[in-house]
Amino acid sequence: MELSKNYLPTPIESKWYEHWISKNYFSSTPDDREPYTVVIPPPNVTGVLHMGHCLNNTIQDILIRRARMQGKNACWVPGTDHASIATEAKVVAMLRERGITKSSLSREEFLNYAWEWKEKYGGIILQQLRKMGCSLDWDRTSFTMDPDYYASVIQVFNDLYKKGHIYRGKRMINWDVRAKTALSDEEVIYKEVQSKLYYVNYELEEGGTITIATVRPETILGDAAICVNPNDERYKQLHGKFAYVPLIKRKIKIIPDEYVTLDFGTGALKVTPAHDMNDYQLGQKYQLEIIDTMNDDGTMSEAAQLYIGEDRFEVRKKIVEDLTKAGHIQKIEEYTNQVGFSERTDAVVEPRLSLQWWVSMKDLATPALSAVMNDDIHFHPAKFKNLYRHWMENIKDWCISRQLWWGHRIPAWYTTDGTFAVANNAEEALAALKISTKNNQLSLADIYQDDDCLDTWFSSWLWPFEVFKGLSNPGNKEVSYYYPTNTLVTAPEIIFFWVARMIMAGYEYKQEKPFKDVYFTGIVRDKQGRKMSKSLGNSPDLLGLIDVYGADAVRFGIMIASPAGNDILFDESALEQGRNFNNKLWNALKLLKMWETRVNTSNAIGDNTLEVSTELFAINWFENRLNQVAKEVDELLTQFKLSEALKTLYSLIWDDFCSWYLEWVKPGFEQPIEAKVYDKTIQYFERLMEMLHPFMPFITEEIYHLLKEQSGDLCVKQFQPIASPDHTILQSGEILKQVITALRDARNKNQIKPKDLIQLHIQTLNSETYQPIESILKKQINAEAIFYTNHAISNSILVNIEKDKFYIEAERQLDTAAMKAGLLKDLTYEQNFLASVMKKLNNEKFVANAKPEVIELERKKQADAEARIKTIEESLNEI
C-alpha cells in the first residue's frame, strides 16, 4: 500500500470515530469490573466549543481511555447545563430579532420559544466533542432540565426547606427599571460617565451645617445617616450628633466608620441603605432604617414624601433646583464615574432591595470541608486546599433565586396577602395554605407560584449522582455502581460555585463524596496572557484548527503546554509541534513498511551469534528503555501530571525510538533486515502506540492497524504489564549515546563534512564495553573502521570521555591550537568542580553532620573528577 507523504488526519479521524461508535466501545453498563466514572462538567447548552472545553475534555478523555485500557469499566457521562442566564439572554436576543419583546409574552409562551430554541441549537457542543475524539457514553446524555432531573431539583428545594436550610431574606440586587427585572452581575455593563458631584449642606441639630458630596441627590430623601471617618479631625466633635435631611427635615445620626475615605468629597458621606450596595452594608452594621424611596419602574415612591410618581432623573433635576432655592447647594463639580447599565435595555441599573430565597450554608459546609482537608477527596494540585478551606470556613449564605423564567421554577406558592407554602406542586401547596391561612375556601385560582427561577448551580450541584438518577430513583443499580465517581476535571474559577457545592450535596443526599479526585486545569489564555473572550476576539476557532491540524495535534498542542493548575498560554505553534509529531510517527511507519518488503526470514543470525550482534544490543536496549519509560509515564499519570507524561512519551518516541533505535537497527542501503529485528521493531511500535493512545487516539489506532493485521482495536486493548528494566543495559545505551554525540560534536567542530569517512581509534582498558556496539558506532559517526589502541595516535582529533580516549583520523588538516584550547577549557571546568567537592570534604562539620550516603557520593564525585582530570592532562601532554 502506498502511504501519503505526510499524515492526513481528517478522513482517518472521522473513520475511526464512527468505527468506535459502531462497536459500542464507549457505552458502559454495570458489571464485575471496577468502575471508573467521570461526569463531564456540563457545558452551557448554548455553548460552542472553545479552548477551555478543549483542554478540559482532552484531559477527561485521556483519563477515561487510560482507565479503559487498564481493564476498568470506564464510563464518561456527557450532558449539558440549562444555564439560565446565558440561555435566557440568547432567547431574548433571538426574539428581539424577530421583533418580539419578552414582556409581551406570557411565561408559557416564552418557555415554548426557549425549548424550541434549545432543541434546535442546543447541544451543538456535544457534536463538537465527537470531533475531538472524546469517548463519551452518548446513551447517557443528560440535561439539567430533563423531567426527572427537574423533579429532583424541586425535591431538594423542598427537603432543604423542611430541614430549615432554606429561608427568605432581603438582598441588594441590580434592578433594571425598564424591564422591571433583576439582573445578575454579569448582565450589568459599567461605563464611564460624565456626572456632577453635588455638595449639599445638611443642617445640624445643634446649629451650623455639615456638607456631604453626592452624585445622586435624588436619593437624599432616603438618607438614614451621615458617616465620617473616625480619624477625621474635622468631624470628631460631631460623632453621635444629629443632622436634618434637607427639604423633609428628617433627623439622622452622624456615625463614625473606617469605611469613609478622608480625601473624597468633604469626607462626610450620606448613607442611603435602600439605594446603594455599600450603604446597605453600613446600614446592616449600624441597624439603620431602610427607606426605599423608589418604585420598581424608577419613579419615586410614597416613602420619598416628595416627587411621588416622578422619574428618578427628572427628580434629580428638580431636587437640585429646590435645594438651590432653599440654599442647600454649596457647589457643583464635574465628575467622572462608573455607572452600571443594563445589558438588555441599556437602562441605568438601580440597586434595589428585594426578597430572595437563600440557603444557609454553615451546616452543609462542615462535612464538605473536612472531606477535603483530610484528603478523603484529593485536590490536584493540592495548593487549592488552602483556598477551599478559607472559603468554607467563612462561607456566606447562598442566594438561589434568579429573576428569570428559563430554569427550575421556585416551588413556593403565595396567597394574595403574601402567605406562602413550599411544596412539590400546586395541590400540595394549596393543602398547606388552607391550613396556614385557616381558609378552607382557598382554591388553586387564589394562589400563584413564585415567578423566579433557581440559580443554575442549584441544579448542577446534584450532577454527579442525578445523572445516574440517584435521587429520582434512589438506590438504583447504576448509582450504586458508578457513584462515587472517580475524577472531576474542572477549572479553579468554579471551585466555590460548583465543586464545593457538589461536595455538600454529595454528603447531604448520598452520605458519600461525589468524587475521589479533583483535577484543576488552568485557564486558557492567549499568547499575551489575556483571558480568551468574545469581545477581545482572541479565541481561536477550534473546529477550524481541528480541520487544519487534526484533532490529535490539537490535543497534543494543548496538553503539552498545560502544567496542572497553571494557566496555559495558547500558541498555535504548539499545534504545529503536534502536527509535526504526527508526521514523525507517520514517517517511522513508512520506514517500517519499506523494511517489510526486505525481511530476511532465513534467520541467519542464530541466537548464539546474536549475543554479540549489534542488533541484539539495540533491541535489548530499547525493550528496557520502553519498560523504564512506561513505568515513569504510569507514575506521572497516577499523579495527574498529564503534561509531563506526554512530554516523556514524546521524547521516548522521537528521540529514543526514532533518532536512536531506528537508526541503530536500520539496515544498509537496500540491505535486508533480520526477521527478529523487524518483528521486535513492530512490537515496540505497537507498544508505543498503546501508550500514546489516550493522548492521541486517532493516529495511534490508524498506525496500530497499518503495522500488521490486528484482531481487535487499540481503543479497547488492555495495557501490557510493565517489566522491570535492566539498568546495566540502560547504562550501556547511555554511554553509547554519549560517545556518539561527543564524536559527532568533534567532527562538527573540526569541520569534517558529514560525508567524509573517518578512522576511529579507541584507547580504553575495557574494550568489551565497545565491541558489541562497534557497528552502531561506525554507522552513527560515519567511520570507515574502528581500532583499539594502547597509545596516542598522532595527527588525530582527540576526544576524552570519562577515562577513555578517542582518536579521530581524518583527511582534514588539524587545528591543534583549538583542540588544546578546548581541552584546557574542560580542564578548568573539572578543576573548579573538584575544588567545590573538596571544599565540602575538607569541611570537618560537613563530614561530621552529613548523612553517610551524601559523603559517599561526594567521595565518588571526587574520584571521578580526579580520573577525568588525569585523562585530560595526559591528552594535553600528548598533543
Next chain:
RNA sequence: GGGAGCAUAGCUCAGUUGGUUUAGAGCAUCUGCCUUACAAGCAGAGGGUCCGCGGUUCGAACCCGUGUGCUCCCA
C-alpha cells in the same frame, strides 16, 4: 479592603522530605547538512546573580523573615 497563589534560560515550565556533578526539558535562537522514513527533517552548539535583601544550616532554587512585581477569588 479581605484572602490565596506565583516569581528559575528569550518564551512556557520541571526541579520529589535541603545534599544526585558550579540547575533540567520543550519551544525559539545560532552553526553545518536537501545523508534513500521524515527540511513539517537530521546532526551539533550557545544561553541562567534560580526576583532583591537579610536569616537558619556543615550545606539553600528549596526552610524563615522582609521588600518589590504579577495573577486570581471574594467584597
